[in-house]
Amino acid sequence: MTEFNAIGPLAVLFGAVFTNNILLTNYLGMCSFLSVSREVDSAAGLGAAVVFVMALANALNWPIHYYVLVPLGLEYLGFIVYIIVIAGTVQLVEMVVERVSERLYNALGIFLPLITVNCAVFGAVLFMFIRKYDFAASLAYGFGGGLGWALAILAMAGIRQKIAKAPLPKGLEGPGITLIAAGIMALAFMGFSGMIRSS
Amino acid sequence: MGTLGAFLIAVGAISAIAAILAAALMIADATIGDYGEVKLSINGGERELAARGGQSLLSTLKEEGIFIPSACGGRGSCGLCKLKIESGAGEISPTESPWLDEAERAAGIRLSCQVKVKRDMVLRIPQELFSIRQYETRVLSIRDLTYDIKEVTLGLVDPPEMDIVAGKFVQFVAPAYGNSPDPVYRAYSIASSPSRKSEIQLEIRLVPEGICTTYVFTRLKAGDKVTINGPYGDFYLRDGERDIVFIAGGSGMAPIRSMLLDMAEKGIDRKATYFFGARAMRDLFLVDEMRELERRLPNFRFVPALSSPAPEDDWKGEKGIVTEVLDRHFDSLAGHEAYLCGSPGMIDASIKTLKGKGMPEDRIFYDKFA
Numbered sequence: 380m381t382e383f384n385a386i387g388p389l390a391v392l393f394g395a396v397f398t399n400n401i402l403l404t405n406y407l408g409m410c411s412f413l414s415v416s417r418e419v420d421s422a423a424g425l426g427a428a429v430v431f432v433m434a435l436a437n438a439l440n441w442p443i444h445y446y447v448l449v450p451l452g453l454e455y456l457g458f459i460v461y462i463i464v465i466a467g468t469v470q471l472v473e474m475v476v477e478r479v480s481e482r483l484y485n486a487l488g489i490f491l492p493l494i495t496v497n498c499a500v501f502g503a504v505l506f507m508f509i510r511k512y513d514f515a516a517s518l519a520y521g522f523g524g525g526l527g528w529a530l531a532i533l534a535m536a537g538i539r540q541k542i543a544k545a546p547l548p549k550g551l552e553g554p555g556i557t558l559i560a561a562g563i564m565a566l567a568f569m570g571f572s573g574m575i576r577s578s
Numbered sequence: 579m580g581t582l583g584a585f586l587i588a589v590g591a592i593s594a595i596a597a598i599l600a601a602a603l604m605i606a607d608a609t610i611g612d613y614g615e616v617k618l619s620i621n622g623g624e625r626e627l628a629a630r631g632g633q634s635l636l637s638t639l640k641e642e643g644i645f646i647p648s649a650c651g652g653r654g655s656c657g658l659c660k661l662k663i664e665s666g667a668g669e670i671s672p673t674e675s676p677w678l679d680e681a682e683r684a685a686g687i688r689l690s691c692q693v694k695v696k697r698d699m700v701l702r703i704p705q706e707l708f709s710i711r712q713y714e715t716r717v718l719s720i721r722d723l724t725y726d727i728k729e730v731t732l733g734l735v736d737p738p739e740m741d742i743v744a745g746k747f748v749q750f751v752a753p754a755y756g757n758s759p760d761p762v763y764r765a766y767s768i769a770s771s772p773s774r775k776s777e778i779q780l781e782i783r784l785v786p787e788g789i790c791t792t793y794v795f796t797r798l799k800a801g802d803k804v805t806i807n808g809p810y811g812d813f814y815l816r817d818g819e820r821d822i823v824f825i826a827g828g829s830g831m832a833p834i835r836s837m838l839l840d841m842a843e844k845g846i847d848r849k850a851t852y853f854f855g856a857r858a859m860r861d862l863f864l865v866d867e868m869r870e871l872e873r874r875l876p877n878f879r880f881v882p883a884l885s886s887p888a889p890e891d892d893w894k895g896e897k898g899i900v901t902e903v904l905d906r907h908f909d910s911l912a913g914h915e916a917y918l919c920g921s922p923g924m925i926d927a928s929i930k931t932l933k934g935k936g937m938p939e940d941r942i943f944y945d946k947f948a
Contacts, residue, residue, distance in 0.1 A: 459592065460595055463596055463599060464599065485671050
């Protein structure tokens, strides 16, 4: 049986939000981060969808990996299986949300198809196996990773709403200034890493 | 365990996981995804339709033979398919909101491609849209205009004729092929004269990776059946005596050519200047036909402008991007009106230049590629 990492779920959660923010330290999930961070409202919707999908993806793929793929010796098929599972479930969830509540669908559901094949979601799944998290830590990592991503996009949307009114050099408009702001934000988040012994 | 065993386990496991998810999705589609039969009441009860819920309003209406103009084919990126929905549309979704201003929201205007039909609806559809129809056609010929623009001539089969106003566009249906599992709809302006009611010409420029244009460039051949619907659009020559400025680039030639042919046939000899922007000689086309139009319309001038002519082009005409040439040509455009067709970048830049020369915004008409 796999030797799991002894780190507790709370430390993983904190790490995923701040010190190991999947967006700012791994630069995963960049495309939707850049394209949907123009307004705080839509950024909040997308952020909530990412929290939900990441937690769900980790919760589902963990048992599939350890109870199906590992016993059968099929770890090498992991990439295909994880993606199928994520895509299938998210579509299912989207249909349910659309049926149940129009308000919830407009606030969150409409973003779900955007992130089913998002690299941040897939990255979180891969990291939980590489770092050998147990189930509780994996759940915490998925949830925290989503929260960290949501935090980053919300902050970016706030910054961009302010930047929109600022006089910018022509060549920096749009993605240019956004990437620079993301870089500075990543530097700021590095400050958190002194607060906890590295995992 | 042999190789065969390992192989079977691998295939079996993946198939089982995929099958479980597929079954779950099919069950969900048949239960929670099924919105049953809904009633659509159009124009205060003039027309009542019963349709299956679950699809967008745009495609539901299309299935019922009512075609709402849409240049992007339902992706929510052109903002053309607006309709007034009196009840049953639900809340405005984030994909619609960028296209609707305050007044439209208050009036119940929605993007029909983003509104899903889930319950009975009461809506209004402008009367003239009912004249938009689907046409079965046959490809009569395909001709290369440049290395990346083709002229496709379609003969109308059923119905055999179309009433056209110069400047309008049709939607071309590219059937499912290769890696494109569903038919896609793309808008192309009619390039031929409105007097040719039984055949129309389209000018189609190859868009790299474009589903429809790739279909036209790699698969379509003379004799093929093609489905189109239309005609759509409010881009047409306004009546009056004002001098005209036409501006186009690439396949934006199409509606302008149709307008010019129409003017020549009807003998409308208003003063008109046509600026056509291209990169180099190899992007220019129909120059001979434009010169011929100059002879038929004594007050018409065709001004092609090349932004970066190749050395071998030996170009003696206007140089620069089309807005620079326009800028050099006129001191004031306060008394003119303008018709533009081309890429959003070109149109936006041209509008800026035209306004800078004193042209009021309500005299600038354009057809922007979505």
